[in-house]
Amino acid sequence: xxxxxxxxxxxxxxxxxxxxxxxxxxxxxxxxxxxxxxxxxxxxxxxxxxxxxxxxxxxxxxxxxxxxxxxxxxxxxxxxxxxxxxxxxxxxxxxxxxxxxxxxxxxxxxxxxxxxxxxxxxxxxxxxxxxxxxxxxxxxxxxxxxxxxxxxxxxxxxxxxxxxxxxxxxxxxxxxxxxxxxxxxxx
Numbered sequence: 001x002x003x004x005x006x007x008x009x010x011x012x013x014x015x016x017x018x019x020x021x022x023x024x025x026x027x028x029x030x031x032x033x034x035x036x037x038x039x040x041x042x043x044x045x046x047x048x049x050x051x052x053x054x055x056x057x058x059x060x061x062x063x064x065x066x067x068x069x070x071x072x073x074x075x076x077x078x079x080x081x082x083x084x085x086x087x088x089x090x091x092x093x094x095x096x097x098x099x100x101x102x103x104x105x106x107x108x109x110x111x112x113x114x115x116x117x118x119x120x121x122x123x124x125x126x127x128x129x130x131x132x133x134x135x136x137x138x139x140x141x142x143x144x145x146x147x148x149x150x151x152x153x154x155x156x157x158x159x160x161x162x163x164x165x166x167x168x169x170x171x172x173x174x175x176x177x178x179x180x181x182x183x184x185x186x187x
Contacts, residue, residue: 020153024163027144031166034137035083038169041130042077042090048126049074049097052119056104066103070096083137083167090130097123134169141166 053067073093080089101120145165148157157163 017156020156024147027147031140031144034140038133038137041126041133045126046074046078048123055116066100070100083169087169138168141168
């Protein structure tokens with residue numbers, strides 16, 4: 001009788017190990033897939049930027065500095081690796097694009113150019129996709145971390161190893177600051 005009880009406990013322990021291990025592997029793969037989805041959207045963004053810059057370049061002779069900042073930020077973003085480095089470089093690129101769009105508003109011939117408007121719309125759409133992909137990635141990282149850290153799963157994770165904590169895709173400190181809105185009508 002004691003042998004059967006011991007065998008049942010052993011079977012339950014092995015079944016639990018298999019279930020937890022397979023769950024962690026599944027979540028790790030989902031996190032990796034979510035990261036690749038961000039990469040797909042970033043690649044789309046990186047491909048659109050040279051088209052926008054070349055289309056705008058001729059009309060914005062006096063704004064070379066803005067265009068160079070976009071080009072440099074794109075180059076850094078393309079070469080970045082890992083969530084932390086990618087987040088920092090992509091945030092720089094987002095800021096540079098924001099400045100470019102603001103400068104473009106001052107050029108009536110750009111606002112009336114259908115190619116530029118289409119490229120700007122594509123970039124805006126891509127920015128939204130990137131935001132959703134980042135959110136999904138962070139949701140997957142949270143699920144993966146929770147699965148790793150809850151008891152008794154954490155015992156198995158520590159025992160087996162191979163399940164590192166993934167990094168969240170985080171905003172820069174400057175992006176977290178509350179913007180000031182000046183609403184006074186006085187000069």
